[in-house]
Amino acid sequence: MKKSRTAVILLLSLACAGSYILPGYTCTIFTYSKEGTVLFGNNEDWHNLTDVVYFVPPEGGRYGAVYLGQRYTDRYNPQGGMNEMGLAFDANGLPEARLNDKPELPRPHTWIAVMMMEECATVEEAIELAKSYSWGSSIRYQLHLADAKGDAVVIGAGKDGELAFTRLEGEGFLVSTNFNLADPNNGRRPCSRYDTASAMLSDIGGDDSPSLEGFSAVLEAVAQRGETINTVYSNIFDLKNLVVHLYYFHQFEEEVTINLREELEEGFHHEVIGQLFTPETRQRAREEMMSYIPDQEYPVALLGDALFGLGLALPVLMLALVFTRSWSGGDVGGGGASGGPSQFQWAGFLRPNALKVVFTLLLPALVALLVTRSPDGVLDFYWYLLTPMMPYYDGTTITRVFNRYVLLWVPFYLAACTLAYIASVVRSPALGEPDPAEEGESEGSQR
Numbered sequence: 286m287k288k289s290r291t292a293v294i295l296l297l298s299l300a301c302a303g304s305y306i307l308p309g310y311t312c313t314i315f316t317y318s319k320e321g322t323v324l325f326g327n328n329e330d331w332h333n334l335t336d337v338v339y340f341v342p343p344e345g346g347r348y349g350a351v352y353l354g355q356r357y358t359d360r361y362n363p364q365g366g367m368n369e370m371g372l373a374f375d376a377n378g379l380p381e382a383r384l385n386d387k388p389e390l391p392r393p394h395t396w397i398a399v400m401m402m403e404e405c406a407t408v409e410e411a412i413e414l415a416k417s418y419s420w421g422s423s424i425r426y427q428l429h430l431a432d433a434k435g436d437a438v439v440i441g442a443g444k445d446g447e448l449a450f451t452r453l454e455g456e457g458f459l460v461s462t463n464f465n466l467a468d469p470n471n472g473r474r475p476c477s478r479y480d481t482a483s484a485m486l487s488d489i490g491g492d493d494s495p496s497l498e499g500f501s502a503v504l505e506a507v508a509q510r511g512e513t514i515n516t517v518y519s520n521i522f523d524l525k526n527l528v529v530h531l532y533y534f535h536q537f538e539e540e541v542t543i544n545l546r547e548e549l550e551e552g553f554h555h556e557v558i559g560q561l562f563t564p565e566t567r568q569r570a571r572e573e574m575m576s577y578i579p580d581q582e583y584p585v586a587l588l589g590d591a592l593f594g595l596g597l598a599l600p601v602l603m604l605a606l607v608f609t610r611s612w613s614g615g616d617v618g619g620g621g622a623s624g625g626p627s628q629f630q631w632a633g634f635l636r637p638n639a640l641k642v643v644f645t646l647l648l649p650a651l652v653a654l655l656v657t658r659s660p661d662g663v664l665d666f667y668w669y670l671l672t673p674m675m676p677y678y679d680g681t682t683i684t685r686v687f688n689r690y691v692l693l694w695v696p697f698y699l700a701a702c703t704l705a706y707i708a709s710v711v712r713s714p715a716l717g718e719p720d721p722a723e724e725g726e727s728e729g730s731q732r
Contacts, residue, residue, distance in 0.1 A: 311328075312329060312331075314327045314328075314461045314462075316429070316437035317500065318457065323435045323524040327365050327504075327520050328509070329518050330516050330517070336517050337557050338353050338555065339351070339553075340552075340553060343369065343549070347404065349545075351366055351529060351549075352399075352402075353558070361555075365520065366399075367524065368406075369527065371432055371525060372405055372407060372431075372433070372524075373524055374401060374411075376427065377426060379427060379463060382423060382424055382468070382471045384420055385446040389419075392419055393418045407432045411438070415428075416448065423442075426441075427441030427461060427467075431453075431524060433524040435456065438450050439451040439459065439467075441465045443467045444468045449468070462476045462478050481506050482503050485499075485506060489503075497521065497540075501519070501537050502537075504521070516535040519531070519537070527546055528543065529543040531558065533561070533567070634706060638705070644700070645701040648697050648701060649666055649693070669691075670690055673691050674688060
């Protein structure tokens with residue numbers, strides 16, 4: 286019994302640890318600076334929350350700014366923004382990377398990107414501020430910043446554990462996606478979105494008078510579409526003119542233009558991004574989102590549906606084999622007399638142990654890798670398996686619904702019991718030889 290409890294605790298602990306695995310971050314950010322044009326573009330790719338644009342006026346020596354992100358009951362969660370001096374930021378999610386902690390430096394009182402918006406007018410000032418604070422011992426993102434002069438930098442963890450600063454040299458463009466520019470092994474490289482955005486921005490660089498449509502086309506080309514991961518909004522900041530060009534849910538047919546100076550004059554306020562657009566655009570977004578559900582176009586969702594059948598079929602086939610062998614006289618369950626299917630010991634078959642835990646945790650990785658042939662697909666599938674409630678967006682509202690894929694742990698565990706039983710049979714001199722540990726456990730219970 287002690288071994289069973291240990292196995293259960295191990296399984297639950299690993300499942301809880303695995304719940305921190307997130308699906309692939311897919312945000313794309315770029316800075317373009319040439320001949321007086323300085324633009325900062327971003328696709329915010331995530332499962333939908335309550336996305337808002339909000340305005341914080343200048344106060345107490347702090348610069349005013351516009352932020353894009355989510356609004357919760359009592360707080361805002363900024364994902365990107367631009368201040369009244371033309372300094373902009375956004376962030377790419379990355380796997381966790383080590384940083385050398387600087388305990389002698391102060392800790393930022395809020396997210397350091399927001400401090401930059403409040404206190405800095407240029408990229409150079411933002412870099413100096415970044416160096417004056419401790420960022421802790423690890424980081425899971427890189428910051429992309431640009432200013433009205435055309436300077437740009439991506440701040441992340443270097444290979445040596447120190448902050449690294451990847452600068453835009455002169456005129457041109459700087460693109461960041463979901464690999465660390467300072468350490469490409471930290472993240473997902475190669476990245477098709479990075480290559481596509483870089484190629485398109487290079488073509489724009491040959492145009493004497495680039496249009497806004499050319500830059501929105503870049504964002505459209507790398508926008509994400511799927512059942513759960515989508516480009517929920519896109520923005521292009523004109524850093525010289527302090528204008529926000531906003532797009533909703535990768536519906537690039539309509540653009541909303543926001544003048545930052547005018548909005549800051551109205552004081553602190555926020556708007557739900559979707560409500561800024563016409564009903565026609567919102568309806569297109571809703572229809573597109575709904576189209577993903579019945580067709581199950583998202584690969585991991587399709588994988589999940591296939592595994593329901595596969596996961597249930599394997600234990601059924603095994604049990605048929607077990608009962609067939611038991612009819613031939615084998616002692617299947619262990620510890621009982623041979624000669625019939627009634628001898629099968631369900632308690633022993635289902636009882637957790639370390640081998641079954643290992644099989645249960647490895648089977649999803651093996652099957653996902655065979656189906657998707659991608660390590661990213663494996664991580665995405667584990668995230669599905671370990672997320673009981675999923676955010677669901679129907680184009681109008683966001684709700685959280687039960688994620689049916691967590692039920693796959695049941696057939697995976699049954700399959701693990703199957704494999705563990707087969708392994709015990711292979712290493713036993715006779716079919717169904719009793720497990721000494723289980724036999725001792727049984728005798729102990731009788732005493």
